[in-house]
Amino acid sequence: MKYAPKLFFAAFILLFIGANVASPTSNKTSQISTYLIGTYTESRNQGIELLSFNEENMQISSKVIASAIKDPSFLITNRAKTLIFSVEGIADGKVNVFGFNQISQNLTLINKANSFGNSPCYLALDNSDRFLAVANYSSGNFSIYEVDSLGGLHFKQSIQHHGGNTNKFRQENAYVHSMVFHPNGKQLLVADLGADKIYIYDVNFSSKKPIIPANPAYFEVASGTGPRHMLIHPNGKTLYIVHELTGEIGTYHYKNGDITHVKTLSLTTPKFNGDVQAAEVRMSSDGKFVYVSNRGTANDISVFETSKEGDLSLIQQISTGGKTPRNFNISLNGRYLVVANQESDEIRIFKRDVFTGHLALTDATMKINKPVYVLPLQ
Numbered sequence: 001m002k003y004a005p006k007l008f009f010a011a012f013i014l015l016f017i018g019a020n021v022a023s024p025t026s027n028k029t030s031q032i033s034t035y036l037i038g039t040y041t042e043s044r045n046q047g048i049e050l051l052s053f054n055e056e057n058m059q060i061s062s063k064v065i066a067s068a069i070k071d072p073s074f075l076i077t078n079r080a081k082t083l084i085f086s087v088e089g090i091a092d093g094k095v096n097v098f099g100f101n102q103i104s105q106n107l108t109l110i111n112k113a114n115s116f117g118n119s120p121c122y123l124a125l126d127n128s129d130r131f132l133a134v135a136n137y138s139s140g141n142f143s144i145y146e147v148d149s150l151g152g153l154h155f156k157q158s159i160q161h162h163g164g165n166t167n168k169f170r171q172e173n174a175y176v177h178s179m180v181f182h183p184n185g186k187q188l189l190v191a192d193l194g195a196d197k198i199y200i201y202d203v204n205f206s207s208k209k210p211i212i213p214a215n216p217a218y219f220e221v222a223s224g225t226g227p228r229h230m231l232i233h234p235n236g237k238t239l240y241i242v243h244e245l246t247g248e249i250g251t252y253h254y255k256n257g258d259i260t261h262v263k264t265l266s267l268t269t270p271k272f273n274g275d276v277q278a279a280e281v282r283m284s285s286d287g288k289f290v291y292v293s294n295r296g297t298a299n300d301i302s303v304f305e306t307s308k309e310g311d312l313s314l315i316q317q318i319s320t321g322g323k324t325p326r327n328f329n330i331s332l333n334g335r336y337l338v339v340a341n342q343e344s345d346e347i348r349i350f351k352r353d354v355f356t357g358h359l360a361l362t363d364a365t366m367k368i369n370k371p372v373y374v375l376p377l378q
Contacts, residue, residue, distance in 0.1 A: 262310075339374070
């Protein structure tokens, strides 16, 4: 029994230390997630903004970290998050490369290259982060660059599309709107809104001209639908295409370069009476849910659950709380969805149920001039 006081004292000390470590009133590090916001600019003071979201108190802050850039409307990063790529301009488009300091969270412009087209609107990196593709919307072409270790861009090739389709207001010419590298690393898929085609290119980056038409060279979507953005399921077997002009999401099967249509779902109800402009498509990291935004007078997000075969079932439609949700993205932890409402000049944040996929609009909002792209950083 002579050791009892010592044991009691030791237990007291451990309990005291543990209480201070675990106490909710201790100096616990806040859960801060950060995003780069691409914008349409109206002054030299605008450009790329860094948005910070405190998930504990639901507070948002934002600041411009790259200004005097004309319309940096699309942004991507390499996997290491050391380089940020942005489009710039309308006529005589540009591609910018920034070095990103993850500690200071500053951007430093290190390279600027000609996109060899007009209205650059989309960027894609291959699986190795060594090759960059840029889509030039209004000139109907795309360009390929090799990216060196310092962020230098070395032009490799441009490919021009031709021809339009039935919508005389939106499809008078070819309009290259997006591209995705297939997970197998062997093909590049390019969506042409003007031609209603998904062009398929074989990839051989050891060649002087690394992109060549595949066989078959393209797949035609339904006439007048206007393919905009795409994503490929991680299994590589299912392709989802946003039909901008008809406000739909199409499901397609992909096998060895052949694309076949499976099903098309409307993003509006039969009683809807208004304009549609389907925009962005995203998938949860577990591949279980697909999200699609619709602009026009709809201004909402449709939530779909995926089957084992990749088919979609609608489980929710929810207002974005603003106008023209041109772009949105899911936080890296999967718990939030961040929407850029272009015409209401605001970012809105939704809480996301990681188990059911459902969204709930929060009070967290931030005024930003014409936000049009959301890139999660951490």
